[in-house]
Amino acid sequence: MDPLENIDGDSFDTVFPVPVMDRAARALESGKVLFFPRLAFALNAEEYAFLDPRCSDGRSKNISYDPSSGVLKGTGLAGSERERLQAMVARFAQSAHALVATLIPAYGRQLRMGRTSYRPIEVKERPSSYRKDDSRLHVDAFPSRPNRGERILRVFSNVNPDGRGRIWRLGEPFEACAKRFLPTLRRPLPGQRWLLRATGLTAGYRTDYDHYMLGLHDAMKGDEHYQRHCRQCEVAFPAATTWMVFTDQVAHAAMAGQYLFEQTFHVPVRCLQDPASAPLAILERLLGRALTARTAQEAPQKRSIRAS
Numbered sequence: 001m002d003p004l005e006n007i008d009g010d011s012f013d014t015v016f017p018v019p020v021m022d023r024a025a026r027a028l029e030s031g032k033v034l035f036f037p038r039l040a041f042a043l044n045a046e047e048y049a050f051l052d053p054r055c056s057d058g059r060s061k062n063i064s065y066d067p068s069s070g071v072l073k074g075t076g077l078a079g080s081e082r083e084r085l086q087a088m089v090a091r092f093a094q095s096a097h098a099l100v101a102t103l104i105p106a107y108g109r110q111l112r113m114g115r116t117s118y119r120p121i122e123v124k125e126r127p128s129s130y131r132k133d134d135s136r137l138h139v140d141a142f143p144s145r146p147n148r149g150e151r152i153l154r155v156f157s158n159v160n161p162d163g164r165g166r167i168w169r170l171g172e173p174f175e176a177c178a179k180r181f182l183p184t185l186r187r188p189l190p191g192q193r194w195l196l197r198a199t200g201l202t203a204g205y206r207t208d209y210d211h212y213m214l215g216l217h218d219a220m221k222g223d224e225h226y227q228r229h230c231r232q233c234e235v236a237f238p239a240a241t242t243w244m245v246f247t248d249q250v251a252h253a254a255m256a257g258q259y260l261f262e263q264t265f266h267v268p269v270r271c272l273q274d275p276a277s278a279p280l281a282i283l284e285r286l287l288g289r290a291l292t293a294r295t296a297q298e299a300p301q302k303r304s305i306r307a308s
């Protein structure tokens with residue numbers, strides 16, 4: 001199976017024919033990467049100055065922007081330079097939103113915007129521990145932001161000015177990863193997730209779903225043999241192209257490249273054409289139980305704390 005599904009279009013507000021919209025949703029949900037070979041995120045003359053690793057604060061992996069609060073983090077720039085950098089990142093957020101909303105209107109209506117990131121640092125030079133090392137195959141799961149079964153959809157644009165591609169590896173289908181690693185994962189410890197939320201380490205309750213997704217993420221990254229020998233292929237996303245993928249479902253690893261934009265969206269499972277393809281449905285089927293019911297787990301913990 002070709003891991004990429006090509007979609008033609010050269011602007012972020014292209015109006016796609018209905019058959020293309022259907023094909024896009026089906027391909028995405030089946031675990032393909034939608035690839036837009038003619039869709040470049042064009043920078044204006046001023047913005048070219050930001051194609052420089054010195055935009056970063058030197059500590060963070062990415063420059064990150066929260067479209068809901070307007071807060072930009074990870075840059076050492078100040079004053080009007082910072083404002084212009086923020087405007088560029090915000091413009092990518094809007095463009096990515098327009099693309100998803102017009103291509104897949106069923107998602108567009110319920111889409112929740114996550115963070116936007118701008119990545120001016122060469123992948124090979126990004127320092128990290130194994131858990132943060134995105135050059136290891138993984139599915140995405142966020143330790144501090146539980147998403148309770150909601151999908152993680154990401155839009156990427158390679159803006160490398162020297163024509164360098166973004167090199168990824170893509171791994172085996174989600175169900176194969178889950179079958180391999182679920183038996184190695186521990187059940188959540190009683191009280192632990194309540195504590196994580198109470199101490200602010202997670203924004204909301206880490207459901208069983210989040211627990212197992214995080215477990216998969218860590219177990220995949222931590223298994224050297226798996227990293228080297230599992231079924232995988234390499235893909236190069238050329239400069240001046242865009243792609244979109246459910247990164248909670250598709251095993252991926254970034255091997256090389258510099259200057260990338262990324263926008264995260266959260267899509268409720270009920271908006272999918274095929275909810276049975278979601279990691280939530282697959283994990284629930286493999287484990288034989290519901291994974292997002294949380295009140296039953298939370299209430300006893302709350303009561304015992306209040307009583308003490």
Ligand SMILES: O=C(O)CCC(=O)C(=O)O
Binds near residue numbers: 119154247254260
């Ligand atoms: O930086 C990249 O190319 C991709 C890194 C990654 O794993 C992600 O954005 O989910």
Ligand SMILES: [Fe+2]
Binds near residue numbers: 134138139140252
């Ligand atoms: Fe990732």
